[in-house]
Structures are given as C-alpha cells and as structure tokens.
Amino acid sequence: MTRSPGVRRWDAGRNRGILLGTPDPAETGTPDKCHIRTIFQRLSARRYKRVVGEDGMRSLLIIGYGNPLRGDDGVGWHAAHELAHTICEPHVRVRACHQLPLDLAEPISQADAVIFIDACQPMADATGTIPTSAQHLPGGDRLFLQSVHPDPATPGISSHHLTPTALLTSTRVLYGICPEAVQFGIMGTTFDYTETLSADVAACISRLVAHIQRILSMMQQPGFSIVTYNLT
Amino acid sequence: MAQQIMIDPVTRVEGHAKVSIHLDDNGVVDAAHLHITQFRGFEKLCEGRPFYEMPSLMARVCGICPVSHLVASAKACDAILAVRIPEPAAKLRQVMNLAQIIQSHALSFFHLGSPDLLLGMDSDPAQRNLFGVLQQYPERARDGIRLRQFGQQIIELLGGKRIHPAWIVPGGVNEPLSEERRDQILAATPEALQIVQRTLDWFKRGLDQFREEIQSFANFPSLFMGLVNDSGGLELYDGHIRIVDATGHIVADRLDPTAYQEYIAEAVEPWTYLKYPYYRPVGYPEGIYRVGPLARLNIADHCGTPLADQEWAEFRALQRGAVLSSFYYHYARLVEVLYSIEQIEYLLHAPDILSEHVRASAGPNNAEGIGVSEAPRGTLFHHYKIDAQGLIVWANLIIATGHNNIAMDRGLLQVARHFINGEQISEGALNRVEAVIRAFDPCFSCSTHALGQMPLQVQLLGPNGTLLDEAYRGG
Numbered sequence: 001m002t003r004s005p006g007v008r009r010w011d012a013g014r015n016r017g018i019l020l021g022t023p024d025p026a027e028t029g030t031p032d033k034c035h036i037r038t039i040f041q042r043l044s045a046r047r048y049k050r051v052v053g054e055d056g057m058r059s060l061l062i063i064g065y066g067n068p069l070r071g072d073d074g075v076g077w078h079a080a081h082e083l084a085h086t087i088c089e090p091h092v093r094v095r096a097c098h099q100l101p102l103d104l105a106e107p108i109s110q111a112d113a114v115i116f117i118d119a120c121q122p123m124a125d126a127t128g129t130i131p132t133s134a135q136h137l138p139g140g141d142r143l144f145l146q147s148v149h150p151d152p153a154t155p156g157i158s159s160h161h162l163t164p165t166a167l168l169t170s171t172r173v174l175y176g177i178c179p180e181a182v183q184f185g186i187m188g189t190t191f192d193y194t195e196t197l198s199a200d201v202a203a204c205i206s207r208l209v210a211h212i213q214r215i216l217s218m219m220q221q222p223g224f225s226i227v228t229y230n231l232t
Numbered sequence: 233m234a235q236q237i238m239i240d241p242v243t244r245v246e247g248h249a250k251v252s253i254h255l256d257d258n259g260v261v262d263a264a265h266l267h268i269t270q271f272r273g274f275e276k277l278c279e280g281r282p283f284y285e286m287p288s289l290m291a292r293v294c295g296i297c298p299v300s301h302l303v304a305s306a307k308a309c310d311a312i313l314a315v316r317i318p319e320p321a322a323k324l325r326q327v328m329n330l331a332q333i334i335q336s337h338a339l340s341f342f343h344l345g346s347p348d349l350l351l352g353m354d355s356d357p358a359q360r361n362l363f364g365v366l367q368q369y370p371e372r373a374r375d376g377i378r379l380r381q382f383g384q385q386i387i388e389l390l391g392g393k394r395i396h397p398a399w400i401v402p403g404g405v406n407e408p409l410s411e412e413r414r415d416q417i418l419a420a421t422p423e424a425l426q427i428v429q430r431t432l433d434w435f436k437r438g439l440d441q442f443r444e445e446i447q448s449f450a451n452f453p454s455l456f457m458g459l460v461n462d463s464g465g466l467e468l469y470d471g472h473i474r475i476v477d478a479t480g481h482i483v484a485d486r487l488d489p490t491a492y493q494e495y496i497a498e499a500v501e502p503w504t505y506l507k508y509p510y511y512r513p514v515g516y517p518e519g520i521y522r523v524g525p526l527a528r529l530n531i532a533d534h535c536g537t538p539l540a541d542q543e544w545a546e547f548r549a550l551q552r553g554a555v556l557s558s559f560y561y562h563y564a565r566l567v568e569v570l571y572s573i574e575q576i577e578y579l580l581h582a583p584d585i586l587s588e589h590v591r592a593s594a595g596p597n598n599a600e601g602i603g604v605s606e607a608p609r610g611t612l613f614h615h616y617k618i619d620a621q622g623l624i625v626w627a628n629l630i631i632a633t634g635h636n637n638i639a640m641d642r643g644l645l646q647v648a649r650h651f652i653n654g655e656q657i658s659e660g661a662l663n664r665v666e667a668v669i670r671a672f673d674p675c676f677s678c679s680t681h682a683l684g685q686m687p688l689q690v691q692l693l694g695p696n697g698t699l700l701d702e703a704y705r706g707g
Contacts, residue, residue, distance in 0.1 A: 098395075102343070102362070102377060103377055103380060103381055103384070105377065106374075106377060106378075106381070166363075170363070170366055173363075173366045173367055173370060174366055174370050174373055174374055174377070175374075
C-alpha cells in the first residue's frame with residue numbers, strides 16, 4: 001500500500017515523548033503499529049534470517065541519516081521521515097538516524113537491498129576520481145545516485161559512526177552476507193544551526209521519494225538490481 | 233633533566249582527554265595527570281529556563297547515557313514539585329535506567345574495551361580496534377551488538393526513541409506501559425541473559441592473561457561510594473549513600489543523598505576542567521574514592537537477583553575486603569548487566585507495572601530540588617534552585633566520571649611507573665596508559681561538558697618542562 005505523500009499519521013495526542021514531526025527512528029507506515037511491529041521483529045529475529053521478504057518479496061531497507069539541527073546536513077533524516085509516512089509496505093523498512101552506528105549491520109544483513117540517503121558529495125575513489133557510477137540528474141541537480149560496496153581496505157570504523165562502505169564491510173564480516181546498496185546523495189549548501197533545509201535541497205526530497213517509489217515498483221521484477229537503477 | 237611525555241588524545245573513551253607524564257632528573261616517572269581541556273557549562277546555560285524543561289535539557293549532556301541524566305534530573309524536579317511519584321512510574325523509570333546501564337556497559341565492554349581484551353595490549357595498533365575485533369572475533373562482536381540492541385530497544389519501546397527520549401518527566405513518566413510492549417521486552421530477555429552469561433564465562437577464563445594489568449591498573453586502596461537499598465543490596469535508582477574503605481569496612485552508611493554537600497567537596501586543579509570530588513571528612517586529595525560498577529559491587533551486601541548474586545559472590549572472592557584493581561571494572565560491568573536483565577524481568581512481572589496511574593501533577597512547592605541516581609559510570613547528582621516563577625537560578629551537577637578523577641590520575645601514575653622506563657614510550661606502554669583510563673569507562677564530554685572532539689595526546693616532560701617525547705592519536 002502506498003499512501004499519498006505528505007499524509008501524517010503521527011498521533012500527537014498519544015504523546016509518547018516524541019515531538020511531532022521529529023520521531024526517531026522513523027519506521028514505515030502508521031507509526032504506532034508499524035513502530036511496534038518492527039521493533040518486535042528486531043527483538044524476535046533469529047540471527048541471519050531475513051525477517052521481511054519471507055513471502056518471496058524482496059526486502060528493502062532505507063536509511064536516511066544526518067543532523068536535522070545543522071541545516072542541509074539533516075536532509076537524509078528529513079527524507080527518511082517523509083518516506084516513513086509515505087510508504088507502508090511490509091517488505092520495506094525505513095530508519096532515520098543522526099549517524100550510522102554499527103548496530104545497523106544486523107538489519108542490513110536481513111535486507112535484500114539497502115538505500116542510504118545523506119547530504120554529501122559524490123564519493124571519490126583512492127585517486128580522487130569520482131566514479132562514473134555517480135549519476136547526476138541533468139541541469140545541475142543536487143541529487144545524485146551512487147552504488148556502495150564493501151571495502152575491507154578502508155573500513156573507516158569507529159565506535160560512534162561509520163561510512164556506508166564501512167557499515168557494509170562490517171555487515172559482511174559479521175554476518176557473512178551483504179546486500180546490494182546504493183546511496184542517494186544530496187549536495188547541501190548550508191550547514192548552519194538551523195532546522196530548515198535550503199530551498200534547493202528541500203526540493204530534492206520530493207524527487208527522491210518519487211525515485212524510491214519507482215525503485216519499489218521495479219524491485220520485484222525478475223533480474224532487477226538496485227545498483228543498475230538509472231536516475232534519468 | 234626532568235622531562236614530560238604527553239599522550240593526546242586518549243582513544244576509545246567517551247569524550248576527549250590528554251595525558252601528561254612527568255619524569256624526574258633520573259628519567260623516572262614522577263607524576264601523571266589526566267587533562268580534560270574543554271568545557272561546556274550546562275549549569276550556566278540552563279539558568280533562566282523553566283525547571284520542567286530540565287530533564288530534556290539535561291539529557292543533552294550526553295548521547296551515551298541521556299537516560300541517566302533524565303532520571304536524576306526528573307528526580308530533582310520531583311523534589312521541586314514535592315510529589316511522591318506513583319509506584320508504577322518509579323518501576324518504569326527503573327526499567328529504563330537498567331536498560332540504559334545495559335546498553336552503555338555493552339558499548340564500553342564490546343566496542344571500547346574488547347580490542348585490548350581480545351587482541352592483546354601489545355597487539356598491532358593498526359588492528360587493535362573495533363574492526364580488528366569484527367574480523368577476528370565476529371561471534372563476540374555480534375553478541376555485543378545484540379546486547380546493546382536489547383538495552384536500546386527497551387529504551388525505544390518505553391520512550392519512543394533510543395537517544396534522548398522525553399518519556400521520563402517531572403512527576404513520573406508520560407505514558408503507561410502497554411501489555412504488548414511489556415511482553416516484547418520479556419520475550420527478548422532470555423537471549424540477552426545467554427549473551428552476558430557466556431561473555432562472563434569467557435572473560436573469567438581469560439583473566440590470567442592480564443595479571444600484570446590487574447596488578448597495576450589503578451590497583452590501590454581507596455574509598456568506594458554508591459547507592460544501596462534498605463537491605464544493603466545493589467541499588468541503581470534510589471536508596472541511600474554508603475561508603476566503604478579498602479578493607480570492605482563501612483565508613484559511612486545511610487547517608488542522605490540530598491545532603492551530598494556535607495560529605496562531598498570538589499577541588500579544582502589548573503590543568504583540567506574536570507573537578508576533583510573528594511570525601512570531605514578526609515580532605516583533598518586523601519579523600520579519594522571510586523564510583524561505578526567496581527564501587528557498587530564493593531559497597532553492596534548482595535545484588536538481589538539469583539544469577540547476579542552468584543556472580544557477585546565469585547567477584548567479591550577475588551580479594552579479601554574490597555576488590556581494588558580498576559581492571560576489574562570490566563568484570564563488574566558484566567555482573568551489573570546480568571543483574572539489570574534479571575531486575576528488568578522482575579520489575580516487568582510486578583502486578584502494577586501496566587497501571588495507567590504513572591504521573592503525579594503539582595506546581596512547584598519547593599525552591600530547591602536534588603536528584604540522585606546511579607548512572608552506568610557511577611553516582612549522579614543533579615541539584616537545582618528556582619525562583620518564584622519556576623525558573624532555574626542555579627544548578628550543580630556532579631557527574632559520575634568526575635568522582636573517579638583522583639583515582640584516574642593515580643591510576644595513570646601507577647601504570648606509567650610500571651610500564652614506562654626512560655624517555656621513550658613503547659606502543660604497549662602507550663596503550664596501557666590509555667587502557668587504565670578506559671577501564672573506568674569515563675565520559676569526559678559528559679562530566680566536563682566539553683565541546684567538540686578531542687583526540688588523545690601523551691607528552692613526556694622533563695623537570696623543567698622540556699618536551700621529551702610526544703604521541704598523538706586522532707579523535
């Protein structure tokens with residue numbers, strides 16, 4: 001089931017200590033029920049067993065991260081909340097977080113595909129070259145898409161936060177499995193102390209949501225690979 | 233010529249610090265100090281804010297133990313309201329506090345301490361990190377992740393989010409526990425118990441490898457302080473203050489936590505923003521005491537849950553009197569995790585745990601309030617004063633890490649004297665200087681309210697301040 005973008009189902013009256021519009025972490029669908037369901041799934045999940053997608057549907061984990069108090073840095077976090085309120089499908093989970101902790105390795109190991117969303121520049125390789133896999137929309141759009149892969153040579157791991165590459169590497173080391181993954185990057189313009197996104201960056205979110213909905217519609221097609229998805 | 237070694241920054245700790253080691257004219261370690269070089273000042277920035285904002289504001293002191301600050305702050309506000317919160321609310325606060333202790337101890341043991349414990353103090357520093365543990369001991373790493381998740385998920389189920397939940401409020405908590413969520417937590421406890429039990433078994437089997445560290449890691453007589461309950465058992469939420477000495481003798485008991493200023497004073501030194509609390513009747517610096525897991529197991533007569541009581545008895549048998557080596561903080565952390573899981577199960581089976589009556593309402597009835605609880609790293613004090621409008625006019629926080637400041641300094645000196653000879657620092661010695669600090673699991677940004685990132689720096693200085701050697705690690 002896909003709900004209309006912008007529909008908010010958070011129930012402020014329940015007031016579980018979550019400020020309206022700033023729940024953390026976001027989970028897909030109606031917040032209370034889906035929130036409880038996904039926590040329960042995590043608590044009861046057997047290791048290495050995919051807890052979603054067991055009906056044959058390919059499962060997708062979306063992780064939007066960033067600091068919503070620092071302007072455009074929080075675009076991933078805002079996008080995750082937008083997606084959490086837009087998409088409610090049993091094989092899709094959405095997580096909004098400030099950074100990437102190692103704890104995410106387990107849910108990643110249980111997904112068939114992962115989408116990271118972050119305010120960033122395209123990742124350069126060791127030579128400083130931007131890989132051709134970084135796709136930009138035409139016309140200087142701030143949104144781009146880049147595939148992400150495990151790389152044991154550059155773990156970049158810390159106890160506080162990891163890069164998507166380090167997180168995928170850790171997932172493979174810990175669980176012997178790693179799903180295919182991409183990163184939607186949005187190039188920010190202001191990172192001051194504000195909870196407001198710049199206009200250009202805010203405009204990217206609706207296009208991002210549309211792309212992810214398109215990916216969702218293609219996910220169950222035989223042979224579809226998320227890393228081959230084309231922004232154009 | 234006397235010289236000085238600097239280690240800057242100290243790694244795999246929460247927050248930022250540097251260490252200086254001073255050598256005398258003969259190149260022998262003469263003194264060592266832990267420097268906390270940044271300052272945040274939460275006590276000042278909260279002035280003028282309504283007192284009921286304090287729990288949410290003070291939770292921002294720390295991203296690792298926000299629940300601990302929530303609890304102590306809410307208790308201080310309870311005192312301002314002059315209310316006795318409903319019993320189910322007290323139980324629910326305890327559940328969240330215990331979950332906080334589980335996730336924080338799991339972070340300390342598995343993420344920060346395990347590279348030393350699993351890979352060895354002298355192992356290659358390029359590998360002696362969390363990724364090295366993942367590669368060589370993935371089972372232990374998975375256990376660490378699962379155990380931390382267990383604590384965080386309880387916090388999330390109760391408070392709506394893992395970090396900075398606003399569920400604990402003045403007067404109680406803002407939503408009762410549903411049957412569904414209680415059952416979810418209970419369903420997850422068996423796995424958590426299995427993890428901590430097998431971790432304890434593994435840790436105890438490996439203790440012989442660390443004889444030298446046990447001998448030299450802040451292993452000296454001191455006082456120990458913490459909360460105990462009415463039966464003298466381990467207490468993490470309420471109770472009264474007990475202080476024991478190195479022989480295990482009770483020096484002071486049934487002290488009123490809200491009268492802390494009668495028996496705790498704080499000294500200030502020029503090289504650090506972290507104050508030096510001491511036991512006032514003995515004076516500074518002789519009034520050195522330790523808090524946190526090691527201290528709590530030393531002051532308690534028992535834990536109060538079956539499995540933890542067995543482990544506590546084994547732990548206390550390590551030494552006649554109090555267990556003195558700070559290396560055993562790691563061990564004590566695991567025993568406390570075991571206790572916390574058992575206690576959560578016990579609390580969730582209480583007949584009134586699903587009660588709808590979880591909050592007492594009142595306006596401010598006192599101009600002053602003090603809240604005291606046990607945080608993962610030790611006893612936490614929040615003390616507020618308000619004006620007639622309910623605005624904060626004064627606040628004082630004594631954070632757990634601060635209590636251990638004198639002991640950390642002395643521990644550094646002990647380790648430096650044991651492992652450093654001459655003007656060069658070996659990698660193994662450098663790591664042990666850091667590891668003795670890690671054993672305390674300090675949270676520097678929490679206790680000093682430091683801002684920003686501070687890596688570890690160690691400097692070796694001569695008597696006239698000449699820099700002999702210096703080692704840096706990135707933050």
